[in-house]
Structure formats: C-alpha cells, structure tokens
Amino acid sequence: MKNVKIRVLLALVALLLAVTGCRTVPVSGRTQFVVLTEGYENNLGASSYMEYKNKYKPTSNERQQAVLKRVGQALAKASGQTRYVWEFNVLESPIQNAFCLPGGKVAVYNGLMKKFKNEAELACVVAHEVGHAIARHGGERMSWGYLKTIGSLGFSFANTTAQSVYGIGSEYGVMLPFSRSHETEADLIGLQLMAKAGYDPQAAIDFWQHFGSGSSDILSSITSTHPCDADRVAELSVQLDVARMLYDQCVEKRGLGVRFKDGVPEGDEGTKQPPSTSAPTKAPTKAKPVPEPEIDVVI
Numbered sequence: 001m002k003n004v005k006i007r008v009l010l011a012l013v014a015l016l017l018a019v020t021g022c023r024t025v026p027v028s029g030r031t032q033f034v035v036l037t038e039g040y041e042n043n044l045g046a047s048s049y050m051e052y053k054n055k056y057k058p059t060s061n062e063r064q065q066a067v068l069k070r071v072g073q074a075l076a077k078a079s080g081q082t083r084y085v086w087e088f089n090v091l092e093s094p095i096q097n098a099f100c101l102p103g104g105k106v107a108v109y110n111g112l113m114k115k116f117k118n119e120a121e122l123a124c125v126v127a128h129e130v131g132h133a134i135a136r137h138g139g140e141r142m143s144w145g146y147l148k149t150i151g152s153l154g155f156s157f158a159n160t161t162a163q164s165v166y167g168i169g170s171e172y173g174v175m176l177p178f179s180r181s182h183e184t185e186a187d188l189i190g191l192q193l194m195a196k197a198g199y200d201p202q203a204a205i206d207f208w209q210h211f212g213s214g215s216s217d218i219l220s221s222i223t224s225t226h227p228c229d230a231d232r233v234a235e236l237s238v239q240l241d242v243a244r245m246l247y248d249q250c251v252e253k254r255g256l257g258v259r260f261k262d263g264v265p266e267g268d269e270g271t272k273q274p275p276s277t278s279a280p281t282k283a284p285t286k287a288k289p290v291p292e293p294e295i296d297v298v299i
Contacts, residue, residue, distance in 0.1 A: 027189045033049035036139045038083070042103030045138075049087065049105035059110050064090045067258065067265040070107050070121045072080035072130075074254070078196035081134050100129035102138050107247075110263055117209055119257020119265065123194045131189030135180040138290040162293045184235060191236055191243045201243035208233050 006024060020280075024031055061063065065088075072088035092109040116122045132138070178248030194200045212229025247253070258265045 010185045020027060022233075025185065027192055028135070028185050030185065034136055034143050035252055036101050036142060038102075038136070038139070041136065041139045045101035045103040045105050045133075046085075049101050049103075049107070052091065052107060052122065055110070056093045056095075056107075058089045059092050061090065061110070063265050064110060064113055064263065065097065067119060067122065068106075068108055068126070071126055071199075071257075074199075075123065075127050075193050076104065077132050078193050079130060079134050082152075082235055084133075086093045098129050100126070100133040102133055103111045103132075104133060104138070105128065113260070114261070114263035116207070117210070118203065119155060120194070120199040120255070120258075123197065123199040123254075123257070124190065127190035127193040127197070128129040128186050128188050128192075130193060130227075131186035132150040132182065135182070135189060137186070141179070154266070164196075164247040177187050184232075187232060187236060188239055192246055195243040195247040196250060198247070198252045200253075200255050201240060203256055204236055205233055205240065206221065208236065 037226035059194070068090050069088045072086065076086045077086070081104065086106070088106045089108075090113060091107050091109050093109040095109040096115060098106075098108040098112055100106045106129060108126065112125070113122070116125075190199055191204055192244040194204065208229050212232070260266065260269050
C-alpha cells in the first residue's frame, strides 16, 4: 500500500511539472517542456563557458576572432534575444565542432574553422548553435531528465527487469529522439537566423554537402543524436524557399561574406563574395579556385 501511495505521489509531481513547464519554441512554434528558469540555465552556461576557455585557450589569430564576432553579433541581433550577455570565441583545438551555451556563450574550435570556404558557412554553423540556445534545448533536456529520474524512482519498487525495460524505453523512445529533433529544429532556426542576418542561406546547403559524406545510413540515423548529413541537407532544402524570402527582405545583405583559406578569412569585410545562385557562375580566368577541404571527421 505504501508503494502505491509513493507511485501516485510521483505521478502527481510529474503531472504538475508537465502542466506548469510548457513554453513555445521560437520559429518552429513547437510546445516544449522546461521547468528550469532561464536565469538558472544562463548561469550554468556562463560557468561552463569559463571552464571551456580554461581548457581550450582562445586563439591569438585576430582575423579568426574578428570574423566570428562579426558573424555572431549579426546573428545575435537577428535573434532578437536581448537578455543574453553574448560572447564569441575561437578556441585553439583540432576538434571540428562548435557550441552555444545558454546565455549566448558561443565558441568555434579552429579545427572546424579550417572546413569553412567562406563567412556564410561559418554563419550557418554558428546560427545552428544559437538556435539551440534560444530554443532552450539544454533546459528542455535537463527537464526531461528530471522526469526520467522520477519515473525511475517509481519503478524502484518493482522488479529489476521492469526497471531495465524502463531505462531502455526512455533512452530510445523519449530521451534520444528528443536530441535528434533538437538538431533538426536548430537547423530550421539557424537557417532563418542566418538569412535574417544577411547571409545567403544557400551556404548552409553547400557546407553540409561538402563537409559530410552526403549519404544516409538508416541504422546510424536511428541511434545517432545528430541527423546524418544527407537527411540534414534534404530537410534544409525543403526550408530554403522561406529562408530565401527572409534573405531578400534583409536590408544589409552580406552574401557569402569573405573567403576563407586554411581557416583564416582572406581580405576584410569590404571584399565580400556575391550571393550564390541556383546556377554557379563561372570564375574569372585569373582567379584561383578555392581548394576543396579534405573531410576526415563528421560532426
């Protein structure tokens, strides 16, 4: 009888959290479950960001730092998020990744900087990471984690087999799919953000096509927390028309921005590339083609 009362109490707590913790995600309009305060999330983001900067020192390459700050500030303005204390840093590491912690703490490892052909491709990745932050995906994941813990406590009074089944089901039926849906949602938000910031959204398609394998693996797509690149490109292509409309409405168009060579922007903001078109334009005879980067790691 005591066990039944505890289960009922836990169920009521879970229901209360679910009812009071709902909000709407910007851009996608999805209703999400978040019980943490934004201030709490932002404090966690700030402390974690400090730890990352202590582990991976900000690069001394001023041109890399300058282009990231320019891109980041344009995206921050386009996001309309004024409560964040934005910060942008290129970190010294061969890791090919980037992140935006709650509160607007953005970092790109210079291992990934070497994969960009131009400023707009950098904007594509940073916009995706900013999308995670403004959608509060971190807080949502932690909130579902709390519910999972409550569920586990309820099953602690049952047999070991039942608890094991709950663990497997929550991982592949609830927890893991949310992470994949977060990635897809961040892609959607990021595509629109970069377009609003004046960057040609076609660069997002171009980046994932040359960065990834371009193939779809059904098994890895099911068990991975990130969409495979072929699926990602397909989803972005569906959303491209809306992004192009937002780009056309942007007053200050940046096109593809400046070119990159070996991870470093060439020239300055005054030497922007023109926007891409559906049919690639023929390069001038004197211009040297930008070398295709070698892909050895896929994020």
